[in-house]
Amino acid sequence: MKHFSSSLFAALLLSAGPTGAFAQGTVNVGAVLSLTGASATIGEDVRRGIMLGVDQVNSKGGVLGKKFNVIVEDSGGNATTALNAARKLVGVDKVPVVMGEYSSSITLPVGQYLVKEGVTHLNINSSSIKLKDLGATSFGLLGLENYANSFSASDTFALGYRKVAVIAPNNAYGQGVLQGYKEAFEKLGGKVVTEVLYAAGQSTYRRELEQMSRSNPDAFVYTAYGQEAAVINREAHDLGLRKTPWYAILLSMCVSDTPPEIANGQLGMELGAVQGPAGKAYAEAFTTKYKEGFKTAYTGYGYDAVLMTAAAMEKARSADAAAIQAALKEIGQSYAGVTGVISFDANRQRLNPPYDRLKYENGKIAQR
Amino acid sequence: MFDFLVFSLTVAGIYALMALGLNLQAGYAGLMNFGHIAFAGLGAYATGIAFTLGWAPLAGAALGVLAAMALGWCIGRIGNKLASDYWGIATLAIAEILRTIAINEDWLTGGSNGISAIPSLFDGLGRPWSGLAFLGLVMLAVAVCALLCRRLGDGRFGRALRLMREEPQLAACMGYDLRSLKSRTLMAGAAITALGGSLYAHYMSFVSPDYMFPAETFLLWTMVMIGGVGSTAGVLVGVALVQAANVLAPFAREVLGFGSDVAGALRLGLIGLILLACLLWRSEGLVPEKLRKMP
Numbered sequence: 001m002k003h004f005s006s007s008l009f010a011a012l013l014l015s016a017g018p019t020g021a022f023a024q025g026t027v028n029v030g031a032v033l034s035l036t037g038a039s040a041t042i043g044e045d046v047r048r049g050i051m052l053g054v055d056q057v058n059s060k061g062g063v064l065g066k067k068f069n070v071i072v073e074d075s076g077g078n079a080t081t082a083l084n085a086a087r088k089l090v091g092v093d094k095v096p097v098v099m100g101e102y103s104s105s106i107t108l109p110v111g112q113y114l115v116k117e118g119v120t121h122l123n124i125n126s127s128s129i130k131l132k133d134l135g136a137t138s139f140g141l142l143g144l145e146n147y148a149n150s151f152s153a154s155d156t157f158a159l160g161y162r163k164v165a166v167i168a169p170n171n172a173y174g175q176g177v178l179q180g181y182k183e184a185f186e187k188l189g190g191k192v193v194t195e196v197l198y199a200a201g202q203s204t205y206r207r208e209l210e211q212m213s214r215s216n217p218d219a220f221v222y223t224a225y226g227q228e229a230a231v232i233n234r235e236a237h238d239l240g241l242r243k244t245p246w247y248a249i250l251l252s253m254c255v256s257d258t259p260p261e262i263a264n265g266q267l268g269m270e271l272g273a274v275q276g277p278a279g280k281a282y283a284e285a286f287t288t289k290y291k292e293g294f295k296t297a298y299t300g301y302g303y304d305a306v307l308m309t310a311a312a313m314e315k316a317r318s319a320d321a322a323a324i325q326a327a328l329k330e331i332g333q334s335y336a337g338v339t340g341v342i343s344f345d346a347n348r349q350r351l352n353p354p355y356d357r358l359k360y361e362n363g364k365i366a367q368r
Numbered sequence: 369m370f371d372f373l374v375f376s377l378t379v380a381g382i383y384a385l386m387a388l389g390l391n392l393q394a395g396y397a398g399l400m401n402f403g404h405i406a407f408a409g410l411g412a413y414a415t416g417i418a419f420t421l422g423w424a425p426l427a428g429a430a431l432g433v434l435a436a437m438a439l440g441w442c443i444g445r446i447g448n449k450l451a452s453d454y455w456g457i458a459t460l461a462i463a464e465i466l467r468t469i470a471i472n473e474d475w476l477t478g479g480s481n482g483i484s485a486i487p488s489l490f491d492g493l494g495r496p497w498s499g500l501a502f503l504g505l506v507m508l509a510v511a512v513c514a515l516l517c518r519r520l521g522d523g524r525f526g527r528a529l530r531l532m533r534e535e536p537q538l539a540a541c542m543g544y545d546l547r548s549l550k551s552r553t554l555m556a557g558a559a560i561t562a563l564g565g566s567l568y569a570h571y572m573s574f575v576s577p578d579y580m581f582p583a584e585t586f587l588l589w590t591m592v593m594i595g596g597v598g599s600t601a602g603v604l605v606g607v608a609l610v611q612a613a614n615v616l617a618p619f620a621r622e623v624l625g626f627g628s629d630v631a632g633a634l635r636l637g638l639i640g641l642i643l644l645a646c647l648l649w650r651s652e653g654l655v656p657e658k659l660r661k662m663p
Contacts, residue, residue: 035632
């Protein structure tokens with residue numbers, strides 16, 4: 001097999017199907033994603049990123065001379081089903097690595113279980129600060145909320161806002177944003193004049209918006225899920241609040257369901273999706289394979305997780321969980337991924353994660 | 369594989385406790401409780417809070433059972449004049465209020481981050497005995513509760529409940545205090561369900577407001593309806609079937625060679641299909657309730 005060039009190898013792989021080109025056996029790792037339930041769009045997007053990573057690894061000859069595969073299981077967006085999936089992956093498929101989930105309140109129990117079993121856990125989507133305490137076998141590929149909060153606080157401060165009103169959903173994510181943002185913004189010398197946690201799924205948020213406008217802020221800072229953000233944006237428009245600047249934390253999530261004429265002119269930030277030439281190549285490969293671009297900023301993290309795992313296995317020359325963890329710590333001093341350079345801190349969480357400064361104009365999200 | 373099997377059986381056992389609690393109310397007494405998960409949530413949170421206070425697990429479980437029984441009593445007393453479907457919506461609202469409280473009262477419930485690191489009961493035994501001991505405890509609880517439910521259902525109390533379900537006016541004429549019957553049923557169902565919730569919190573080592581989503585109540589309803597409303601054996605069959613569908617869906621996918629993109633759809637589809645088939649062909653459930661007929 002060795003004397004084939006890599007392109008010939010890839011061509012052979014495509015024509016012969018997955019079984020023909022490798023030594024006997026498959027190296028499996030696992031992923032628990034929310035493929036059904038409220039976050040299904042994100043789960044599917046991440047699954048695509050992961051599968052692209054698998055193709056990439058296999059086109060370069062797989063892992064340890066064998067075919068590489070990620071077994072993806074559905075979390076159903078709830079903790080019991082997610083744990084069921086994780087137990088299946090660990091107990092039956094005997095995988096050394098499990099990635100996932102999306103919501104922090106599911107990632108936490110899944111991560112706890114995996115750490116207890118000594119299996120490597122890769123957090124690719126969740127940002128609760130509690131994740132850093134999961135334990136020695138859990139690694140975080142994306143920045144936790146402390147980074148995001150200080151980024152949006154300094155960004156809004158740099159835009160010249162000193163008095164802001166903040167609204168966020170009343171859940172783990174929203175509470176984390178509100179507390180963290182407020183702390184960081186007030187440390188810089190600004191003031192949060194109104195803070196509102198909204199209840200999900202309401203048909204109107206007029207009361208909340210009027211409460212915020214009474215304090216006459218320099219800017220409104222908000223973060224909300226697509227459908228709810230659409231209601232908030234429309235009503236803010238109707239109430240004439242858009243004369244004041246609006247700043248969105250996770251802009252793409254906030255404007256995904258809002259008509260462009262209403263969303264135009266908003267500023268915001270976003271988890272860095274892809275960075276540099278490697279990121280650009282990844283985005284192109286994604287579009288070629290799935291005939292559309294990615295919908296969220298999360299897919300790149302799934303892709304990076306797959307490639308890092310494969311690299312760690314190659315470095316350790318083993319598919320044993322402990323050996324992979326040791327190799328991940330070494331690789332994780334500086335790994336060039338499509339989401340930028342990944343390096344871990346002492347708690348195995350990503351240092352200096354990338355964020356993008358964005359604006360929404362002419363119906364599109366653009367760098368600012 | 370062995371570990372996974374033990375886990376699946378334990379979870380099934382915990383769901384069985386909750387479903388038995390629902391069956392007492394919905395099956396025997398015909399109470400359309402759409403907020404049943406609130407009882408399990410109270411049990412789970414009581415265990416979590418007791419853990420943060422440093423109490424013994426038994427004290428946590430007792431606290432949960434008592435709190436759930438108190439809630440059951442209250443639900444039984446409110447909305448006496450409501451028709452059964454409106455009462456069902458009221459129970460849904462009460463469960464949602466409790467979930468909202470759990471999200472907002474950080475000092476008590478840990479807010480939306482929940483309470484984590486609740487110790488499992490038998491960690492000291494090492495593997496695989498800790499898992500087996502937990503399974504044993506859950507199965508014992510299921511057996512005791514199933515026998516109790518059966519006795520309760522077959523006895524005078526159960527007959528009164530069925531009469532209240534079928535002919536409330538007649539039951540009232542015969543001197544039964546319907547309000548008291550309703551409250552006592554809800555309290556009994558709540559106690560069993562809270563016990564299930566408490567075991568759940570220990571087993572998952574974690575409790576969060578997400579556990580009280582209305583979807584969980586409807587999962588229990590699905591189990592009870594597939595098995596047979598009003599039949600204890602039926603409820604156990606229903607739980608086993610739904611849990612089996614949950615557990616086997618990933619394997620079915622691998623055997624059938626489906627890609628990972630249908631992983632979620634297959635699990636939901638399988639449960640939906642079972643429910644639909646049962647509703648169409650066995651509308652009274654797989655093990656229907658046997659009513660004693662007077663000749």
